[in-house]
Amino acid sequence: HKRTSSADMAYEDVKTPSEFPRDRLEIKNQLGEGEFGEVYKAEAWKIAGLPGMTTLVVKTVKGITKDASGAFFKELAVLKLIGTHPNVVSFLGYCTNTEPFYLLLEYVSGGSLQSNLRTSRTQQTYGNLHGGSKSLSSRDLTKFAWDVAKGMTFLSSKKILHRDLATRNVLVAEDKTCKVSDFGFSREGDEYERTTKTRLPIRWMAPESLFHRKYTIKTDVWAFGVLLWEIVTLGATPYPGMSKREVMDGVQQGYKMDKPKHCDDKLYSLMMNCWDADPAGRPEFPKIQQSLDSLMETEN
Numbered sequence: 001h002k003r004t005s006s007a008d009m010a011y012e013d014v015k016t017p018s019e020f021p022r023d024r025l026e027i028k029n030q031l032g033e034g035e036f037g038e039v040y041k042a043e044a045w046k047i048a049g050l051p052g053m054t055t056l057v058v059k060t061v062k063g064i065t066k067d068a069s070g071a072f073f074k075e076l077a078v079l080k081l082i083g084t085h086p087n088v089v090s091f092l093g094y095c096t097n098t099e100p101f102y103l104l105l106e107y108v109s110g111g112s113l114q115s116n117l118r119t120s121r122t123q124q125t126y127g128n129l130h131g132g133s134k135s136l137s138s139r140d141l142t143k144f145a146w147d148v149a150k151g152m153t154f155l156s157s158k159k160i161l162h163r164d165l166a167t168r169n170v171l172v173a174e175d176k177t178c179k180v181s182d183f184g185f186s187r188e189g190d191e192y193e194r195t196t197k198t199r200l201p202i203r204w205m206a207p208e209s210l211f212h213r214k215y216t217i218k219t220d221v222w223a224f225g226v227l228l229w230e231i232v233t234l235g236a237t238p239y240p241g242m243s244k245r246e247v248m249d250g251v252q253q254g255y256k257m258d259k260p261k262h263c264d265d266k267l268y269s270l271m272m273n274c275w276d277a278d279p280a281g282r283p284e285f286p287k288i289q290q291s292l293d294s295l296m297e298t299e300n
């Protein structure tokens, strides 16, 4: 039987995700800890209209209280309808008949964008490659940003907020395509009771999220600006040398990060636009994608 994996997944063949029988899942090794529970690699037999076995990811969802289950199923209903996009981790199905609930997602083999950026670092800088990277060219970095922008344009067209956009939540496929991951169910509010302590992504948050718990597509745009900064610095932690408290105070007072070394002027002006104090002044994702389209054209 044919084996399907992220590398050869035929996106147009993926059917609307539905309740999947647990007995057709074979759970393998644990990949890590997620927002609501553990993350495992698994094999599924005939899922989402795909033939044979598909390697995928199982995210366990624990501790959904009766109160929160309404919000959970509402979100599930939205995600079922989004369809697939090459720059977004595909949602393949779910198991919600008993706890723990499972979310079944496309397996992306190359690890997070953050770890890809960090492992590409070298001490020395060499002429033709991007400053400080031994394995990633400046074109690769622009392509990462472009991929994420395309994924976010798609999600925003479906009215889906990410709420935790950062390079740690972008996965890299074998062919270096970036895929936006961990959207939809991530919540900063208290709609879902979390199993783990709530840790807010302070360094990626827009002022209105930090101080008014407000999340809109424009707060995702702010986070995208920070993600651009992470890409250019090969995975540095934003606001270097500043504590979370100092970041919050700084952001409130309009402090913006400096232009990183080796950063293209156009890219820096794009991040600065994403960090406009006024959400209405920040570009929409399709506009951001356009800016990156032209940057891709000028890269050799």
Ligand code: ACK
Binding pocket: 031, 032, 033, 034, 039, 057, 089, 105, 106, 107, 108, 109, 111, 112, 115, 171, 181
């Ligand atoms: O950074 P990582 O290697 O990539 O470790 C984390 C871990 O699971 C906990 O989130 C990995 N992970 C999450 N979603 C996926 C996925 N769709 N495909 C492959 N690995 C994933 C993530």
